[in-house]
Every structure is written in C-alpha cells, then in structure tokens.
Amino acid sequence: MIELRNVSLKYGDREILNNISLTIADNSIKAILGPSGVGKSTILKLMLGLIKPNSGQVIIDGTDITKLKETELYPIRRKMGMVFQGNALFDSMTIDQNLGFFLRENLNLSEKEIESRVTEQIQFAGLEGYEDKLPESLSGGMRKRVAIGRALIFRPHMILFDEPTAGLDPVSSKKILTLISTLKKSNNLGAVIVTHIIDDVFNVADHVAVLYQGKMIFDDVVSKLHESTHPFILSILSDKILEL
Amino acid sequence: MNLAPATAFRKDINLRLKDFFLTMQEFFLFSLRAFLTIPKIKRYWRDFLDQATICGTDSIPIVLVSAISIGSLLAIEVGNLLEDFGAKTMLGRSTSISVIRELGPLLMGLMLSARFGARNGAELGAMQISEQIDALRAFGTDPVAKLVMPRLIAALVMFLPLTALSDYAGLHSAAYMAEHYHRLDPGMFWNAVYPRLAPKDFVVGFVKAPVFAIIITLVSSFNGFSARGGTAGVGRSTIKGIVVSSGLVLVANFYVSKIVLENM
Numbered sequence: 001m002i003e004l005r006n007v008s009l010k011y012g013d014r015e016i017l018n019n020i021s022l023t024i025a026d027n028s029i030k031a032i033l034g035p036s037g038v039g040k041s042t043i044l045k046l047m048l049g050l051i052k053p054n055s056g057q058v059i060i061d062g063t064d065i066t067k068l069k070e071t072e073l074y075p076i077r078r079k080m081g082m083v084f085q086g087n088a089l090f091d092s093m094t095i096d097q098n099l100g101f102f103l104r105e106n107l108n109l110s111e112k113e114i115e116s117r118v119t120e121q122i123q124f125a126g127l128e129g130y131e132d133k134l135p136e137s138l139s140g141g142m143r144k145r146v147a148i149g150r151a152l153i154f155r156p157h158m159i160l161f162d163e164p165t166a167g168l169d170p171v172s173s174k175k176i177l178t179l180i181s182t183l184k185k186s187n188n189l190g191a192v193i194v195t196h197i198i199d200d201v202f203n204v205a206d207h208v209a210v211l212y213q214g215k216m217i218f219d220d221v222v223s224k225l226h227e228s229t230h231p232f233i234l235s236i237l238s239d240k241i242l243e244l
Numbered sequence: 245m246n247l248a249p250a251t252a253f254r255k256d257i258n259l260r261l262k263d264f265f266l267t268m269q270e271f272f273l274f275s276l277r278a279f280l281t282i283p284k285i286k287r288y289w290r291d292f293l294d295q296a297t298i299c300g301t302d303s304i305p306i307v308l309v310s311a312i313s314i315g316s317l318l319a320i321e322v323g324n325l326l327e328d329f330g331a332k333t334m335l336g337r338s339t340s341i342s343v344i345r346e347l348g349p350l351l352m353g354l355m356l357s358a359r360f361g362a363r364n365g366a367e368l369g370a371m372q373i374s375e376q377i378d379a380l381r382a383f384g385t386d387p388v389a390k391l392v393m394p395r396l397i398a399a400l401v402m403f404l405p406l407t408a409l410s411d412y413a414g415l416h417s418a419a420y421m422a423e424h425y426h427r428l429d430p431g432m433f434w435n436a437v438y439p440r441l442a443p444k445d446f447v448v449g450f451v452k453a454p455v456f457a458i459i460i461t462l463v464s465s466f467n468g469f470s471a472r473g474g475t476a477g478v479g480r481s482t483i484k485g486i487v488v489s490s491g492l493v494l495v496a497n498f499y500v501s502k503i504v505l506e507n508m
C-alpha cells in the first residue's frame with residue numbers, strides 16, 4: 001500500500017504540492033489527473049523516494065520512506081515498477097539488455113530464465129527483430145512499449161505509470177490498458193496511472209484523484225466523478241482530453 | 245547612509261559560501277560512495293571493461309602525441325641551452341628527469357582530463373537529464389556503483405601503463421631529437437639517462453597516475469550527476485568538470501612532486 005500523508009513540496013520558492021494526502025490500496029488502480037505542470041510526475045517520484053517532500057510522510061507498506069537513507073530505499077523501490085514519462089531507457093544498452101536489466105541486477109535467476117522472460121516480453125510488446133537495437137533506433141511508441149515491458153518484467157506488485165498511453169496509437173493504448181486490468185486480476189497488481197486522457201481513467205481505473213493548483217480537488221471512485229461540481233472537473237469531463 | 249547594497253552583497257556572499265560548502269559535502273559523500281562500492285566490481289565487470297577500453301586503449305594515441313611532443317621539444321630546447329655552456333652531454337639527464345617526473349605526467353594528466361573527463365561529464369550529464377540515473381535508482385540500483393565506480397577503477401588501473409608508455413615514448417623521442425637535431429651520440433645520451441635516474445624519479449611519475457585518475461574521474465562524474473536544465477546544462481556541467489579537474493591536476497602535480505621528493 002502506498003500512502004501520502006499531508007505532503008507538501010516546494011521547488012525553491014515555488015510551492016508545487018500543498019498538504020496532499022492520497023492512498024493507493026494494493027490490487028487497485030488509481031488514476032491521477034491534472035493539468036500540465038501541476039506536479040503529477042513529482043508525486044510518482046515522491047512515492048519512489050527519488051525526491052523528498054518538505055513536510056509530510058510517504059508510507060510504503062507501513063514504512064515511512066521520507067526518513068530513510070538512499071541505500072535503505074533500494075529494497076523498497078524494488079517492490080515497484082516505474083514507467084517514466086520520457087521512458088528513461090538506458091540508451092547505451094540494447095532493447096534486450098534494457099528489458100533484462102532489473103532481472104540481472106536484483107534477482108538470482110539463471111541466464112536461461114532471464115532470456116526466456118525477455119523473449120516473452122519482446123513478443124508481447126511486438127518488438128521482434130529489435131532485440132539487439134539501441135533505443136535510439138526505435139519509434140516513440142516502441143520505446144514506450146519497452147519502458148512498460150522493463151517495468152512489468154519483474155512482476156512488481158505495484159506499478160507507477162507516467163503517461164503510459166501518451167503518443168501511442170489507439171490499438172497499442174487499448175492493449176496496454178487491457179494488460180493492466182488483466183494483471184490486476186491475475187497477479188494482484190496495483191497501479192498508479194498518471195494520465196491526461198480521461199478515457200484511460202474510465203477504462204481501467206477504480207479510483208481517480210484530481211490534482212489542481214497544488215491541491216487534491218477530488219479523490220474517490222471513478223463513477224463519482226460525474227457528481228463533482230468543480231469547474232476544472234466539469235471542463236475535463238466535457239472536453240474528454242485535458243489541454244496539454 | 246544607505247547600507248542596503250552592502251547588506252545585499254553580504255547576503256549574496258553568504259548564500260554562495262553556503263552553496264559552496266554544501267557542494268563540497270555532497271562531493272565528499274559522492275567520492276566516499278564510489279570507493280565504498282568497490283567490492284561490487286564483480287557485478288559491474290562488463291562496465292569496468294568498457295571503461296578500461298575507453299580510458300586506456302582509446303587514450304593511447306593522445307598520450308603518445310603528448311609524450312612525443314614534450315620529449316622532442318625538451319630535447320631541442322634544453323639542448324640549445326646546454327650547448328651555450330658546452331654541456332650537451334648532460335642532455336639525457338636533464339630531459340629525462342623532466343619527462344618522467346614533471347612535464348610528462350602533467351601533460352598526460354591534462355590530456356586525459358580533457359579526453360576522459362569530458363566524456364564522463366557529457367555522458368553522465370545526458371543520463372542525468374534524460375532521467376536514466378533516476379531510472380537506475382528507481383530499479384534499486386546504486387547509480388554510483390554502476391556508473392562511477394567502474395570508471396574509477398578503470399582509470400586507476402589504466403593510468404599506470406599509460407604513464408609507462410608516456411615515459412617510454414617521451415624518452416625515446418628525446419633521444420631521437422638528441423641524435424638527429426643536436427648530433428649527439430645515442431650512447432652519450434642514454435649514459436646520461438640511466439645511471440642518474442633514481443627510483444624516486446619513477447615513483448613521482450607513478451604516484452601521479454592514480455592521483456590524477458581519482459581527481460579526473462570523480463570530478464567529471466560528479467559534475468555529470470549534477471547536470472540540470474537540458475542540453476545547455478550538460479554543456480555547462482561538462483565544462484565545469486574539465487576546468488575544475490584540470491586545475492586540480494595542476495595543483496596535485498606540484499604537491500605530489502614536492503611531497504615525494506622531500507621524503508625520499
């Protein structure tokens with residue numbers, strides 16, 4: 001379980017998050033919606049302990065990670081998979097090596113087992129023939145699929161997606177969203193999905209939180225979104241896609 | 245009297261000083277981490293081999309060029325000088341000491357700081373701004389162990405043979421110039437080199453290699469890790485890395501010579 005308790009964060013003098021609280025239960029999918037630059041990616045980084053809040057607590061499975069040292073954070077981060085907004089693929093490694101990275105680093109698997117998992121992921125992502133290519137030679141959508149594969153391959157029980165469907169064609173988007181729902185049912189996967197595509201929210205999320213001007217203006221089950229009277233929520237419901 | 249500008253100035257200085265000491269502290273912890281993760285070398289063996297190729301094998305041409313130019317230059321200039329005193333037979337002695345102890349290692353250090361340091365700074369800076377370093381951390385991997393430690397070990401290991409190579413090339417190009425430019429008998433040149441070179445002359449040169457390796461790798465990597473603000477930020481941090489590491493190489497060159505020569 002991931003819990004943010006009264007978290008505030010400033011970059012320099014600029015306040016980004018103001019007393020945010022948020023809970024993501026295991027085996028549930030939470031979407032985070034909000035306009036560009038509001039601090040959605042920042043929230044995901046807080047959950048991994050990549051940055052520290054100015055005040056408040058970030059609690060992962062009962063441990064407040066804001067008090068931990070970098071080395072103590074590693075085992076906690078390994079419970080979560082992260083898909084970065086810009087993919088953050090290791091550009092000096094081939095696609096195969098990118099996918100197998102976590103397995104080689106952190107799990108005691110045989111090379112054969114690693115290869116079979118990587119091959120499985122390659123097929124799933126439709127990247128056959130690109131195994132030995134570097135990320136720079138892939139299209140944007142393909143890179144996104146590698147980034148998602150890299151986070152899913154070690155079967156974490158929580159996965160953090162930063163804009164998983166941005167820049168993908170409708171078929172690939174659908175495939176990824178279906179995958180997330182399937183994994184939730186079959187593997188007890190929990191997920192946090194940052195998105196600006198409201199259809200994604202209705203397709204997979206159980207809960208949705210809306211971040212607006214540093215505050216959570218909505219945090220409830222998806223079906224209640226229609227009952228909100230907040231002007232920002234009304235505008236996104238009518239436009240379907242958030243202005244970027 | 246209006247004291248506001250003076251107060252603002254003092255505040256600015258205070259902020260800068262605080263910033264400086266914070267950076268120093270960060271750099272210290274970063275360096276400590278690079279050394280403490282050395283036991284993980286087996287896991288990152290491939291990265292070590294890659295880096296050894298980059299800073300070792302690939303640096304051979306530039307080390308040769310700098311050694312040969314400094315060796316021949318010294319032989320010519322010092323030869324001219326000694327000729328005025330009728331002491332050309334001393335040429336071997338004066339050039340070899342300079343090549344092995346001072347100018348040889350110094351020029352090599354500066355060249356490697358430009359070559360290996362620039363590469364580290366730019367590469368790690370690009371990884372920082374594209375969030376690859378955050379991705380490593382997110383996957384529970386220590387980026388210092390994976391990226392900095394192999395570079396440090398590679399430089400520590402490879403700078404020694406590079407020094408030997410630089411000594412060899414420097415001495416031989418000096419001998420070549422002595423023979424062909426100053427018409428000095430090679431036997432006479434080498435006779436003035438070998439019996440006179442003391443162990444400490446070599447120690448000075450070979451102590452400088454690991455010292456430069458540590459300075460260049462850690463300073464350039466630290467600056468790469470601190471890159472912020474897009475491609476321009478990578479440029480800035482790379483330049484800073486080279487300037488600071490070259491400066492420190494100059495200072496270290498002086499102190500290593502002083503300390504070793506005074507104590508041996």
Ligand SMILES: Nc1ncnc2c1ncn2[C@@H]1O[C@H](COP(=O)(O)OP(=O)(O)OP(=O)(O)O)[C@@H](O)[C@H]1O
Nearest residue numbers: 011012016034035036037038039040041042043085
């Ligand atoms: N390292 C940093 N230093 C200073 N300001 C930062 C830093 N990182 C982010 N910011 C600022 O914090 C705010 C929130 O950034 P964040 O990336 O979390 O936004 P976001 O909601 O993910 O936006 P988008 O939808 O465009 O990805 C932005 O205004 C950004 O300018």
Ligand SMILES: [Mg+2]
Nearest residue numbers: 040041042085
């Ligand atoms: Mg973002």
